[in-house]
Amino acid sequence: VILEYQTEYISFRFSGGEPLLNFNVIVDFVHKSKLMFNGIGVKTSYTILTNLVLLKEEHIRFIGQEHININVSLDGVGEVHDISRNDTKGFKSFSIIERNITRLIQNDIKPRIMSVLNNANCIGLVDLIKYVISRNLSCRIGFIHGETIDYDIILEIFKRDIFPFL
Numbered sequence: 001v002i003l004e005y006q007t008e009y010i011s012f013r014f015s016g017g018e019p020l021l022n023f024n025v026i027v028d029f030v031h032k033s034k035l036m037f038n039g040i041g042v043k044t045s046y047t048i049l050t051n052l053v054l055l056k057e058e059h060i061r062f063i064g065q066e067h068i069n070i071n072v073s074l075d076g077v078g079e080v081h082d083i084s085r086n087d088t089k090g091f092k093s094f095s096i097i098e099r100n101i102t103r104l105i106q107n108d109i110k111p112r113i114m115s116v117l118n119n120a121n122c123i124g125l126v127d128l129i130k131y132v133i134s135r136n137l138s139c140r141i142g143f144i145h146g147e148t149i150d151y152d153i154i155l156e157i158f159k160r161d162i163f164p165f166l
Helices: 019-038 057-066 079-084 093-107 122-134 152-161
Strands: 009-016 043-050 069-075 112-117 139-143
Touching: 019 043, 019 057, 019 122, 043 122, 057 122, 069 122, 079 093, 079 122, 122 139, 122 152
Parallel strands: 009 043, 043 069, 069 112, 112 139
Antiparallel strands: none
């Protein structure tokens, strides 16, 4: 199909659950797919969507060597993130994620922040945007499918704090 449609570029994204739990699968897939696709003139790119909690030095080396894009789930700064992203035992992850974002940046890897807004964490939207800007990163903000969102609150935050000139 790729040859039939003269595809020049294909991208792969590893997500769902925590992809770093199966890092050896990612390494194997990247190596094999690069050989296969680059051998027929098709460029490849790879992205890992991760909560960044399990990041190890071997991951950083591979990500840098293979120029893999990193998208980090971050739903706020500090306690605001931890409201949405903790486990059943109450494990809070923001401090680990922040430390690992710094490690990536120190290794010339620029992660992209992926945030999911909900009624609980929208109060921290301005701080999240300041955090992203202060680290010269990019961000994508989304909403949870099926969750009732008070869009009026979010729009008010945008008007008042983010785009006061509107």
